[in-house]
Amino acid sequence: MGSTSAGSAPAPASARPLRLLVLGGTAWLGRTIVDAALARGHEVTCLARGASGDVPEGATFVRADRGTSGAYDPVVGGGQRWDAVVDLARDASHVRDAVAVPEPASAPFALVSRGSVYADTAPPGAAESAALVAADEAAHGGAKVSGGRAVVAACGAGRALIVRAGLIGGPGDHTGRPGGWPLRFARAAASSEPDPVLVPDVPGLDVQPVDVRDLASWIVLAAERGLSGTVNAVGERHPLADHLAAARRVAGHTGEVVAVDEAWLEAHEVGPWAGPRSMPLWVPVATHAGFGARSGGAGRAAGLVPRPVDETLRDVLAWELSRPGPTGPHGAGLEPDDERDLLAAAQDR
Structure with missing residues (x-):
């Protein structure tokens, strides 16, 4: 199939x-x-x-x-x-x-x-x-x-x-992890002048939703x-940076992207993965480089064929935007006020 x-x-x-x-x-x-x-x-x-x-x-x-x-x-x-x-x-x-x-x-x-x-x-x-x-x-x-x-x-x-x-991931995902990034970029793109977005810069960290x-x-x-x-x-394995680029692409965001490393995030008390004041999909690379990089060979041999990640992110964004009520982060991510303060700190480095 x-x-x-x-x-x-x-x-x-x-x-x-x-x-x-x-x-x-x-x-x-x-x-x-x-x-x-x-x-x-x-x-x-x-x-x-x-x-x-x-x-x-x-x-x-x-x-x-x-x-x-x-x-x-x-x-x-x-x-x-x-x-x-x-x-x-x-x-x-x-x-x-x-x-x-x-x-x-x-x-x-x-x-x-x-x-x-x-x-x-x-x-x-x-x-x-x-x-x-x-x-x-x-x-x-x-x-x-x-x-x-x-x-x-x-x-x-x-x-x-x-x-x-x-x-x-995909439509219906209430965790706010794979869907959190295209939603964040879409909210930033909706401003009259696209807002900047804070992202984790973690070389060597892959994801495979x-x-x-x-x-x-x-x-x-x-x-x-x-x-x-x-x-x-598991899905196709690709660097977290590529996943973020795909999320930005499907959201149509053209504003600034402010990348910060793990040490900076930890120093500013931003948590990994999920929960309040977190960076969705980021996990510490020293201990979790394999967390989103498992072998998917057996699944492919058994007929599991993942669709392109852009399609998943586009569809989950459409689902997120269709949800009633607030369109802010849920399950994972930064509240707007938190992100503004963190962006100011990052841009003053």
Whole structure:
């Protein structure tokens, strides 16, 4: 399956419609997976609490709390069989409970994991065989490690697919990380004289966000093909500076760009990655050069084809600008007053 970028033909519908059980399906990635499966002609049932909303039209919604006894009763028994299962759980106990149920566990079972399972973020190019964090279920990465091991133990290596998703971007991204930069440049470009924008200057730091639509489509493809194994599902790797240039390009910003290094950012109490008073996508290069530079070879070999980053950034910018309410940073970034003060300090160097 190729990407759905402009100019490429949409993938044909699956030859054999699947009965797909999605454990989740009401939040961002889950809904996108369900949309992709429905578009391919599959019959989709979602089991979830519904705390994030409803499921896409066309899917069957089974409301259940996976932390309670009998949560899976509506989707087992009575001759029900599933052709594939996709689990988006963060809680390892929910994963263990799911693979203990005969009907879900007898089907190819894909667990959406994350890159936070890796113990060492320093070396670039690390593959799926790299060392993992301890299976500490109180921590997000550790819980994903524990959940992945439960799936492999219950389903066997031939039916278990562990999808280690990298940073996800695209329309609907509420984190403010990949979408934060085109939004910031667009706000600066909207002034009568384009405002300057403060950016991190971090040579050697790469990023590789994967578009949520490409990730979701590939997970459905993997279910159709019965793929198994462990796969880093990441976008194309490129320097952070190139990513920022693409964000500026899609936003049409022609004003000044003020680049500051890590030492300057730390001295001025600007945080990395996310949260208040932060620089989205920046992580300390000495310890995190591999954080956004994992090997994506296994994913490419398995059919994951990322669209051009400009398309992802253009579409997430359109989504950001369509959101109701304030258009400032959310989840990550600098408030306008903070950035003005920091720009003044940087320009006075």
